[in-house]
Amino acid sequence: MIEFEKRLVAREALKLIGDVKLLGLGSGSTVAIFVEELAKSDKAGKIKVIPSSKQIEEVARNQGLEVIYPDGERPEITVDGADEIDSNLNLLKGGGGALLREKVLAYNSSTYVIIADHTKLVEKLCSKRALPVEVLPYGVSWTLGNLIKRFNCDARIRIKDLSPFITDNGNVIVDINCPPLEDPASMESEVKGVPGVVEVGIFVGLADLVLIARGSEVKVVRQGF
Known part of the structure; x- marks a missing residue:
């Protein structure tokens, strides 16, 4: 179907x-x-x-x-x-x-x-899926740690074939397992405020x-x- x-x-x-x-x-x-x-x-x-x-x-x-x-x-x-x-x-x-x-x-x-x-x-974004964030490889462990600290959520580098998933732009994806979003616009702004974040999957x-x-x-x- x-x-x-x-x-x-x-x-x-x-x-x-x-x-x-x-x-x-x-x-x-x-x-x-x-x-x-x-x-x-x-x-x-x-x-x-x-x-x-x-x-x-x-x-x-x-x-x-x-x-x-x-x-x-x-x-x-x-x-x-x-x-x-x-x-x-x-x-x-x-x-x-x-x-x-x-x-x-x-x-x-x-x-x-x-x-x-x-x-x-x-009903709300992130009800079923994690929030994807595109992150620079440079200092990625720092960025990952800062995202976890800022949002108090589990966040992990996306893995494909036992290695970090690399985007077409040469960056990595971090998936943030956060609660359903009450205010997507604010969340987008907050995530993009973390140095090392290139873009966030909230439109x-x-x-x-x-x-x-x-x-x-x-x-x-x-x-x-």
Whole structure:
């Protein structure tokens, strides 16, 4: 059912593209499905894409899409996924480790669209998942210790294949196991105030449009409503 919902919401997002010439692409499994649907559509040969990660760049290239890098012109629309979405359309992102580039794309896009299955809806961010934080390798043990001290929470360097997970930017990810967030904006600001932190996986006020699939239906929620 979840895979069906991902495919359904990806197809619904494709209807929003219109005559867009430059499209930003987030990361994750739902965005990968969106890329597949885009490649099969009549828009494929008329559009250029800016990927947020090596993962989604590979998917786009394998599907025959024209990939470019951020330089001057900004995306008219960026389509992205999320790990969690609260009722105010705040997002938790970074499960795949691409949060920094995803936030850069989101901030510089005219319209930022989130697509997700219904399991991503939560009352408060960090209800189900840890908070991802991208951290410089330089002094990482200090930064980790400072995060633990500041928030009195368990925090750990993300490990993949027995080694620290390295982002596309050459940084590491620290996952903070904190209580559900009462004030995501304040938490974002506090975490970014710790030296060594590059970016945090809290996206406040960036999503213009959220498409949520539940069963055979897609609900569309706009910022401010």
